[in-house]
Amino acid sequence: MRRNLIVTLIMSTLLASNTLFAQAILPTEDGTQPVSAKGARKAHKGWKLVWADEFNDNKIDEKAWGRCPANNADWGKHMSNLESLCQEKDGVLQLHAINRPEGIDDPRPFLTGGVQSKDLRSMQLGRFDVRARFDCAKGFWPAIWLMPDANIPWPKGGEIDIMEHLSYENDLYQTVHSPYTLEKREPKSQSGFVSKIDPKLFNVYSVIIYENRIEFYVNNVKTGTYERMNPDRPDQFPYSNHPFYVILSAQLGGAWVGEVEPKDLPARMDIDYVRFYQLKK
Secondary structure, eight states, rough: OOOOHHHHHHHHHHHTTTOOOOOOOOHHHHHHHHHHHHHHSSSSEEEEEEEEEEOSSSSSTTOOOOOOOHHHEEEGBBBBBGGGGEETTTEEEEEEEEOTTTTTOOOOSSEEEEEOOOOTBBBBBBEEEEEEEOOOOOTTTEEEEEEEEESOOTTTTEEEEEOOTTTSSEEEEEEOHHHHHHHOOOOOOEEHHHHHHOOOOOEEEEEESSSSEEEEEEEEEEEEEEOOOOOOOTTOOTTSSSEEEEEEOBBBBOOTTTTOGGGGGGGGEEEEEEEEEEEEO
């Protein structure tokens, strides 16, 4: 997600060379009907719910979430602290991507909202479930992803993209990044997975981080696995060495998603809940 032009071109090359696979994810009860907050504790056998935000308070929990600051990466060029871009309303967290309103003292043509749990909520090993839906718009790039909650330069500490969606596609991208995957080091291992979804529906996007593998799911259907291949190569699997925090971001534009169509805006991503689980001992 912290892609500069070179990284996004690498991702595009992966897509073009068919190193990713696609499978259709049909709507299931888990994807179209929310598991209640009460039911969340028993949602996954053998797993313990350690933290969740159900976004039912009409106010963002500042003990759990901070705003995503603007940055020079493609995903962060339009991030803004404008309060209306991140709102907890009607039982969901609403993240907006908009044309710059008149009267706003900001030179950028577009503004976007995002939140992150950096330095507030993180977890080492475990399961992340996020139930979300999003609008389609040219240049809109909603994402749910994990970054190391440690002082490790990117991409050495790894990055885990639980969900990325581009413009009007029906494709859903789930990917891991590290120096090993980005530089296509040997032995090669598939690090990105593509599924077919209906983006207008709520779906549950999940990742499970184990000591030696990462599993991706959509609506409790496994969509891909990335495994530790060589214990002596920490750059191939840095994901179990430190905690990760979650980022929820409505993004616009960049080398991967392409140009933004202002007439398609505003666009929005709704997050119904975020839940963190760990294996019961």
